[in-house]
Amino acid sequence: MSTTLMVVLGAILLFIGYVFYGKYLAEKVLVIDPEAKTPAETMYDGVDYVPTQAPVLLGHHFASIAGAGPITGPIAAAVFGWVPVFLWVVLGSIFFGGVHDYSALIASARHEGKSIGEVVRVHIGERGQFFFLCFSYLTLVLVVAVFTILVVGTFVAVPAVATTSLLFMVLAAGFGLAIHRYKVPLGMATVVGVILLFLCVWLGVQFPIYASETFWTWFCLFYIFIASVLPVWILLQPRDYLNSFLLYASLFGALIGLIIGNPTLEFPAFVAWKTGAGYLFPMLFVTVACGAISGFHSLVSSGTTSKQLASEKDAKVIGYGGMLIEGVLALVALATVAYLSKDGYDTALVEMGGPTGVFSAGVGQFMSHFGIPVAFGTTFGALAVNAFCLTSLDTATRLGRYAWEEFFATRAPGLADKYIGTLVTVVLAGALAISGNWAAIWPIFGSANQLLAALALLTATVWLTSLNRETRPTMYPMFFMFAATLTALVFLIRDNLGAGNYVLGIPGVLLFILAIFLVVEANNVLKRMKDEKPSIGG
Numbered sequence: 001m002s003t004t005l006m007v008v009l010g011a012i013l014l015f016i017g018y019v020f021y022g023k024y025l026a027e028k029v030l031v032i033d034p035e036a037k038t039p040a041e042t043m044y045d046g047v048d049y050v051p052t053q054a055p056v057l058l059g060h061h062f063a064s065i066a067g068a069g070p071i072t073g074p075i076a077a078a079v080f081g082w083v084p085v086f087l088w089v090v091l092g093s094i095f096f097g098g099v100h101d102y103s104a105l106i107a108s109a110r111h112e113g114k115s116i117g118e119v120v121r122v123h124i125g126e127r128g129q130f131f132f133l134c135f136s137y138l139t140l141v142l143v144v145a146v147f148t149i150l151v152v153g154t155f156v157a158v159p160a161v162a163t164t165s166l167l168f169m170v171l172a173a174g175f176g177l178a179i180h181r182y183k184v185p186l187g188m189a190t191v192v193g194v195i196l197l198f199l200c201v202w203l204g205v206q207f208p209i210y211a212s213e214t215f216w217t218w219f220c221l222f223y224i225f226i227a228s229v230l231p232v233w234i235l236l237q238p239r240d241y242l243n244s245f246l247l248y249a250s251l252f253g254a255l256i257g258l259i260i261g262n263p264t265l266e267f268p269a270f271v272a273w274k275t276g277a278g279y280l281f282p283m284l285f286v287t288v289a290c291g292a293i294s295g296f297h298s299l300v301s302s303g304t305t306s307k308q309l310a311s312e313k314d315a316k317v318i319g320y321g322g323m324l325i326e327g328v329l330a331l332v333a334l335a336t337v338a339y340l341s342k343d344g345y346d347t348a349l350v351e352m353g354g355p356t357g358v359f360s361a362g363v364g365q366f367m368s369h370f371g372i373p374v375a376f377g378t379t380f381g382a383l384a385v386n387a388f389c390l391t392s393l394d395t396a397t398r399l400g401r402y403a404w405e406e407f408f409a410t411r412a413p414g415l416a417d418k419y420i421g422t423l424v425t426v427v428l429a430g431a432l433a434i435s436g437n438w439a440a441i442w443p444i445f446g447s448a449n450q451l452l453a454a455l456a457l458l459t460a461t462v463w464l465t466s467l468n469r470e471t472r473p474t475m476y477p478m479f480f481m482f483a484a485t486l487t488a489l490v491f492l493i494r495d496n497l498g499a500g501n502y503v504l505g506i507p508g509v510l511l512f513i514l515a516i517f518l519v520v521e522a523n524n525v526l527k528r529m530k531d532e533k534p535s536i537g538g
Contacts, residue, residue: 003258003335004261005265006086006265006338007328007331007332011331013094014094014324017090017095021094021098025102025103029470029474030103030315038109038311049308050308051308052309054310056241057308059245060240060241060304060305061300061301063239063241063388063391066290066326067290067393068356068389069449070327071329072289072333072355072356073446074089075333075334078345079277082265082267082268082269082334085284085334086331086334088285092288093293093326094327097323098324099474100294100295100323100456100460101301101323102316104298105309105319106312106319108301113309115403117132117136120459123525124459124518127521128521128522131514131518133403134407135452135514135518137403137407138514139296139449140396140400140403140425141400141429142444142445142448142449143396144396144397144433145429145433146441146445147392151220151386151389152216152217153353154353154356154385155216156213157356158379158382159209160204160382161382162216163204163209164201164379167204168197169235171242172239173235175238175242176238197245201376202376220393221433223393224394224397225422227398229419236391239387239390240391247329249380249384250363250380253363254332254335254381255332256367256370257363257365267338267339267340267345268342278443278488278491279491282483282487282488283443285481285484285485286446286449288330289449290330291326291327291333294453296396300399303402333359335362336366356382359381360381361378363377364378400425404416404425405418444504447489447492447511448507450485451515454485457474457481458482458518458522459522461526462525462526466529489511493509493512
């Protein structure tokens, strides 16, 4: 079997899932109404609530959710063999992650474009919202920490990416000013922006910046603080939009290279039930993380995307389709190790500085099959990963600030300040980033992220129950994700506390307790619903 066939087969299955299961979700579960007015229309303010064309909003949404997760996760999980990873990416994207993202987007759109935390408050109660906000905030801190480590690692391993990323920050700000301040037409600005984007890549290869890991860590923490308090149109939105072209190009280039080169699938189909990463269950499902399902996506869907949704009919391609495109990215990431032997995989992880380096090198090799120099292709792949890590850092820090403000808005208004919220988020994440490496933090990040997904599915299940709708598409994935993630958290808490690693052990304990409390609250609500007449509306 060839590596190309694996990726193509997976992509076909994802497309079939989009057409048929996506239609079922739209018509039978979420009951999409193309004529319904969305919050972007009814609450239009020209700042956050803005009706946006589906292709543009898909670019924003996809760039926000597609950080390093769908790349790092599948490559790290390949330690169990390529078949388990392949199956979980495909089935997880269709029946777990896609459902999660789609339902979170529609639930938010039906609640004035507000966060999942607000949906929790309406349908589960104030205490449920309290637990959810605490949980999501801790998860966002872990997101910022692990992506900071990955960005810094890429800057050090591939210095050309550092130069390109710095130039891209300037380009994104210029693009934002051109569109919003000087009213340059979107089409013209996009053409010029994409051309300059690739010029930034070329300049990065020509003029790499070499600096220490310490320097880049402090730089990234300073950058995300500034980016997260600036108006969203200056950096976050233009970065997301332009980034989508970068990742589409890297995906297209890698796929074309795979088809032309057609490398043999050398990696073992199955390695062992227990490896250095732990037992296949539950560790496979928290290690693959964003490649199949991600709780972070629910925060993005209900944080920014729902406020820009022009029509409910667009939610399928954006919410459900965006996750399935991420599944394709995860398959390409898996392909960058599938053509290696097991020994080659172990060596590559060490020599190339982790999964992101392995992915970049693989993309470079694939692109070389149609004439792109390996060095340029490798830099291009690394830039794609890094650009989305930076985007996720921007988004996660901003969402952390939102969660902080929402939590203290009625409890201690004096603390509900964007600068305080951002500073606390950056300091906590920075402490975690400095204290460990990605391999140490990734498992607990994956567990927290997947447990957040289980909580979002729980919220969707309660919401659908209140409407007397079909709940099995959200309820069954919810049960599985709770089983996998709570089990993984128990293992990780035991290992970290046993080794004296309280920096990771204590957050694990807090996450476990908060999740249990929220499950209890939701269960009480579901019990009451059985004795009450379902509400009407949506």
